Amino acid sequence: MEIEDTYKTIDKPSKEVLFKDKNSKFFGYAFPVFTEDDVKIHIESLKKTHHAARHWCYAYQIGTETIQFRANDDGEPNNSAGMPIYGQIQSFEVTNILIVVVRYFGGVKLGVGGLINAYKTTAQLALENSKIKTKTININYLITFEYKNMNKVMRVIKERNLNVINQKLELNCQITISVRRKEADSVFKTFQNIFEVSIKTLN
Structure with missing residues (x-):
């Protein structure tokens, strides 16, 4: 059996991306991370940058053999934000990565379907704006x-x-x-x- 010994990740943060829907703004970011502390540092930093935002939703995956992951809706309806973001991490097959989507509410409710689409699309844009590299284990x-x-x-x-x-x-x-x-x-x-x-x- 062939041993899998490569994985995909990013070396540096992506450029900020913006997705808009019914006056709500979604800013997306991707960061390389190796520990939960790295995750906290990036989220705290974004909370300072976007202190007027309503939600800072995120998902991350760390590890190559033992995988550790988390998806956080940060006050949005259950599974409408964190899991759609995590779905993009899986779809791009990347690890050691954190994706954060910061939302400014525009006064019009998007509904769960609209939220899922917005968080998924913003995460996808953040990944498309990242340089994904293949590394060896x-x-x-x-x-x-x-x-x-x-x-x-x-x-x-x-x-x-x-x-x-x-x-x-x-x-x-x-x-x-x-x-x-x-x-x-x-x-x-x-x-x-x-x-x-x-x-x-x-x-």
């Missing part, structure tokens, strides 16, 4: 060895074209490498089979 390994074994280790790193993210080359050497998930097992076994070299998983 990587596993980091720490390789430990004595200086005399340096050549053996470096030969494998070069042959396998491995990504070194950290190295400490002294009498006792340590090199941290980042390996694509689908290649991880074979790289691990290669180093495990080298005499006087130890390897362990970091994440």
Whole structure:
């Protein structure tokens, strides 16, 4: 079975988008996030920017293997805002992302159908205005060895074209490498089979 080791996400916030319906204004934003704290920071910041708005509805998804997500209607009728926003995150197949839609009420009620459409469309516009990138799911390994074994280790790193993210080359050497998930097992076994070299998983 082929191991899935890529995911789609964004590196930087999208440009602000605006959707209007019956005098209501919906401003949409997409942000890269990795923790719930990141989510809170962006929402608090938008509440300051749009302090006169009525609702700050959002959805986020974090993680590549274990997925954590939340959809928040922020006072709008149940499932009329957060879930339509989350639906767009799923439809674009992105993760580590937060989408916030800020609503200014225009005096005319849109009804649940109108709200679902407005939040969904604004989230879609925010995603279309984002640069979505495909990244690989990587596993980091720490390789430990004595200086005399340096050549053996470096030969494998070069042959396998491995990504070194950290190295400490002294009498006792340590090199941290980042390996694509689908290649991880074979790289691990290669180093495990080298005499006087130890390897362990970091994440």
